[in-house]
Amino acid sequence: MGEKNYNVIGVMSGTSLDGIDCAYAKIGLSSSKDNSIYPSFTSDVIVAKTIPYPKKWKEILSTAHLLSREELDALNVDYTAHLAQVIKNFITTNDLTDIDVVCSHGHTVLHQPDEGVTLQIGNLPEIATLINHRVVCDFRVQDVEMGGQGAPLVPIGDQLIFGNYDYCLNLGGFANVSKDENGVRIAYDISPVNVVLNKYAQELGEEYDDGGAFAKAGTVHQPLLDKLNDILFYSLPAPKSLGIEWVHAHIFPLIEAVQLSSVDVLATFTEHVAIQLAAQFKEGASVLVTGGGAYNTYLLERVRFRESVKLVVPDAKLVEFKEALIFGLLGVLKLENLPNCLASVTGARHDHASGMLYES
Known part of the structure; x- marks a missing residue:
């Protein structure tokens, strides 16, 4: 396949509510040296930052699992707008002009895979328009629909980058x-x-x-x-x-x-x-x-x-932004139509390329 490079922004918000992790990284692909379906990968985090949640958002997200369906839908719209603004500010502050894709996890509000339920807010299609960049996001839902746990998602990056x-x-x-x-x-x-x-x-x-x-x-x-x-x-x-x-x-x-x-x-x-x-x-x-x-x-x-x-x-950088970096990798794998969810990890029916792709 030769060599190929992606400039990505990986975005992650965890349940500890520390904030939103944004990592601008270069991910390189080159021909595999074995019979793997995957190429060889290199990664380099160029700039990264955790943007803390304002008190209001911490309070909202800490109790979001108690909201009704209608309230969650409204929260999803508001959070998508907030997340988009955070990403835009990260891009502007760091003067980032060469961006191939933004790869975002969103924020998990509900996760009951045994009941076929998982919800990560901030993954509405509007996010691509709001930040004016191509976005790959919402990585968990497809896996749960395929009988998997929808988590953890990071292990494919552990295998390909930190094996x-x-x-x-x-x-x-x-x-x-x-x-x-x-x-x-x-x-x-x-x-x-x-x-x-x-x-x-x-x-x-x-x-x-x-x-x-x-x-x-x-x-x-x-x-x-x-x-x-x-x-x-x-x-x-x-x-x-x-x-x-x-x-x-x-x-x-x-x-x-x-x-x-x-x-x-x-x-x-x-x-x-x-x-x-x-x-x-x-x-x-x-x-x-x-x-x-x-x-x-x-x-x-x-x-x-x-x-x-x-x-x-x-x-x-790696301690704090490894997950954000790997969500960047998950987006790259989606664009390359390579599996980013492993059945051996999640219990899904088979390996698959998960996530939604939204064009700006």
Whole structure:
């Protein structure tokens, strides 16, 4: 196929509500050296930024799963306009003129794949007109319609760009992991992380538990820890994925029932996450760790305590914008008509090229 290059903007908004991640990156394609259907890929994040949510949007998005269908439709229109403005400002601020495609995840409001439901707002066709660029977005819906979990979506990027690691671990609102197993990519959600930790850090006056300092100072409540670890989800086989509704149904009620201080909740839940993470890895494995939770040094320390693994935290650009970069790759794969959703990961009927393409 020779060499080919795309200049892309990858856009991601996670359940932890830190903000909207925008990454302008160059993605290169060249002929594959094996019999794979995929070319060889290179990637380089040129400029990236997280645009924090205003207080109003944080409040709206944190309770959006409770809205009626009509209210969600109205929110989708408003959020699409907000997201478009954020992307336009990112383009203008960084004087970006050479853009082949904008690839956006949107923001997940509902995710109940076992009931055939997933909704990422901000993916209406109008977004392409609003930003005046070609857009690939709404990557999850097709996979759910094909019997898949619609998540996680990042593992194809782990395979094609970061395949030299034994595991790729993302620590965001939720933790998810991907790995190669007998030549097949396997991935799944592990547990909630920042969607819970941030809530209790905010009760202590901070946006997040910086370095895990609160958790380190707290006391683990063993009865709560035992109940958390006994939750059925953790014993289920992959493919499996989590949504914010699940956290409200299964995590917060257990925590609220014991009436602990916020510091002790953070200590207990951090230990819970460390136990669930450590259980995924083979001893001595190399693990690429990205997402905001990669900065939680106490959490990583507790993982290492429970399993001897090499946790590799890369440079800040990759830690913070790996998901945005990979959504750029998902868009490129869609344009190239190559599978960007793997049946081995999501449980869909077969691999497929997911996402909607909207021209400006």
